[in-house]
Amino acid sequence: MMNEEYAAEQPKPAEEELAKKATAVQAIQQLGAANVPQLESNIFCLNVIGQIEGHLVMPPQNKTTKYEHVIPQIVAAEQNPKVEGVVIILNTVGGDVEAGLAIAEMIATMSKPTVSIVLGGGHSIGVPIAVAADTSFIAETATMTIHPVRLTGLVIGVPQTFEYLEKMQDRVIRFVARHSNITEEKFRELMFRTGELARDIGTNVIGRDAVEYGLIDRVGGISDALGELNNKIKAKKGELLQ
CATH class of the missing domain: 1.20.5 (Single alpha-helices involved in coiled-coils or other helix-helix interfaces)
Incomplete structure (x- = not known):
């Protein structure tokens, strides 16, 4: 029974x-997947996708990376002892300058090894974020648009406004030059070049050109980026053992 x-x-x-x-x-x-992969990894993946959203909320149809979400993630990765390295994946059109610089500064000041890879595009304020990592990669077909800082919406037409814009632009230029192999003069030249972008000034840099200018370290894909990051992690472990 x-x-x-x-x-x-x-x-x-x-x-x-x-x-x-x-x-x-x-x-x-x-x-969009039959099974969600469950993997305990020592590498944290930080995605910078779409438009970098700062103090103003973007329309709901825009795909955005919100800096108030990204900054706590970077802090958590820095504090977590299980995380030994960070890979930053970029496919961004740019966005808020101050928010982008804040993210870039945090990545640049991390104690853990960092590697960035530009897939598709790393435009505008995405450039400082890409170069903030210890080593940067760009896909063969990926592009980076370098152009001057500009404002949208209501602007007070006084000399102080233009001085503020110029100072903000200088911050971007100095940061990029300090964290890559490009000089300030060359970066300014690319930023203010005329004739390449229709109805605008600036330069569209593709794959190997970014490496030749010294903006990005290497051309490569995700396996190259992860391989480099693992090498950095092993090297750091060796230093700690010594």
């Missing part, structure tokens, strides 16, 4: 299969 009751309580194989299929379908609908 007890055996019969126990058998009755067990789910039938057919029911188990249906439950598994329902779970898989739900995962595909919500996440």
Whole structure:
């Protein structure tokens, strides 16, 4: 009698299969994947995707990276003893200058090894974020647009406004020159070049050109970036052991 009751309580194989299929379908609908990979990694992946959102909230149809979300993630990665390195993935059109510089400064001042890789595009204020890492990579087909700082919306037309813009621009130029192999003079030249961008001034730098200018360290993909990061992690462990 007890055996019969126990058998009755067990789910039938057919029911188990249906439950598994329902779970898989739900995962595909919500996440676009049949199975969510569960991996305990010593590397933290920081994504900078879409437009970098600062003090103003972007329209809901815009894909954004909010700096109030990114900054706590960087702090958590720096404090977490299980995280031994950080890889920054960039595919951004740029955005808020001060928010972008804040993210770049935090990446540059991390004690843990960092590697960045530009996939698709790392435009505008995405350039300082890309060069903030210890080593930067760019995909063969990826692009980076370098242009002057500009404001949108209502602007008070007084000399102080233009002085403020120039000072902000100098901050970007100095940061990029300090964290890459490009000179301030060359970066300014690319920033103010005319004739390349339609109805605008600036330069669109593609893949190997970014490396030749000294803006990015190497051309490569995700395996190259992770390989370099793992080498840096091993080197740091060796230094700590010594």
